[in-house]
Amino acid sequence: MIFNFDDEMLTASALFFTVINLSISSSPTVTFNALVKAEKDAANYPSLAINNYFNYKNQLNNLPKSIELRWHTAAIRAALNSSQLTFAEEIFSDMKHSYDMAVKHKIGFYYNLTGIWFRKSGYNQQALKAYQCALETTTNIAKQTKYLNNAAIAARYIKNTKLAKTYFSQAIMLLKKTPNKILEASISNNLGMLALSQNDFILAKKKFSHALYLKERVSRTASQLTTALNLLNTLIFMENISLSEKISLKIDKLFTKTSSTDKKIYYHWLQFSLDKLKNKHASISEKTLIQEFYFLKGSSYIALIEQRAAYLNIELPQPSHSTQAKKYKGPVLHYLKNCKLQN
Structure with missing residues (x-):
């Protein structure tokens, strides 16, 4: 037996399944579960986190500002972990409103996140300031250790080896008080980078x-x-x-x-x-x-x-995106507006 569907029936059927799919994807539970997955994927599977972000991006304005902020943050972390710095900057720009409405007690986290973008983008002096601002916001030993480690990296890139070693030493001292294998691994890698830069x-x-x-x-x-x-x-x-x-x-x-x-x-x-x-x-x-x-x-x-x-002995061109002699003046600065150490 052959069934013949006219165009109107096919259109109605397609519309029905479209509505069903939209209702599922916009379900609060599904959206939140997708957010949790994106946050987990941001470190090891950044492309998956970014795909998830795009799947829900058009719905973000309808979510509570705290949830919207988390979505933007997961996408920024994923972008930074895959060196998509221009994309990360765009999200920073889009995130301003939800950040201002919902950041509350996590300002140190966002100083640090901003510092990571500055450092990866080559604005190392501003990265150092962002990390120093993050340090001022907390007495939590694990957070202080992380921020000191990051500040040491920025100090190395501005060729202030003495300051870099000071920050690394402080981070190691804190690590002895509160052992953390992930932070220990990060510090060890960064000490390796310092040694490599000195041909040791x-x-x-x-x-x-x-x-x-x-x-x-x-x-x-x-x-x-x-x-x-x-x-x-x-x-x-x-x-x-x-x-x-x-x-x-x-x-x-x-x-x-x-x-x-x-x-x-x-x-x-x-x-x-x-x-x-x-x-x-x-x-x-x-x-x-x-x-x-x-x-x-x-x-x-x-x-x-x-x-x-x-x-x-390979001669390289000077990259067009070199920022060593420049100071950043774009939307990411919004997240340092409350930093008293900012120049």
Whole structure:
């Protein structure tokens, strides 16, 4: 038997299912569950968190401001973790109203979040101020440790090594009072970065290895990948081919679970360097590496690749998005308006 549906019946049917889908997606329970998932995915699976954000973005104005704020925050965290800095800036702009209405007692968290955007965007002096402002808002040891660690990173990027070491020392002292493996891993990775910037490869290897060991035990996939890449970079500088090949296998597995454009470009440079070290024909050309350099977003990756390019005697162009001599004047400053330390 053949059933014939006319156009009106088909249209009505399509409309019915559209209404059903919209009602399900706009259900408070479904929306909240999606938010919780986005918040969890922001660290290790940022692309999933961002997709979730776009699925519910048009409904955000109809939600309580505290929930809207959480949605924007999850999306910013995901954008920062995938080096989508322009997108993060757009969300900061969209988030102003819900932030002003609902931020309440989490102002230190948003100073810190703002600092992360400044640092990744290359506005390191403003990043340092944001972290210092965050420090002023809390007596919680875990939060102080996190903010000190971040302030140390910013201090390193403005080449104030003495201040960076002071902040790291203070963070380590607090960590002894309240042990936290995630923060310990982060501090160890950042101490490795400091050592790497000073060409102290032995210390860098020690710190990155310890950080990776800790991160493997708390299942932070994206963070593991970052540290594994840094360790590989160090091992190549040390011309340790066997360990470089071993860590490369781990990196390949991590890339199947999480990724970012900046990390892929970083890895391409490291693979090229390892091939050169092994006197092997490189699988990627020097010309391609230079072209990829233009697509880097995060200032930390730019600095790492500039260091490696100098080692390889590869001349790099000055990135058009360099911000080292600039001061930011856009919408993200809104979140520092109550910071008394702000210049």
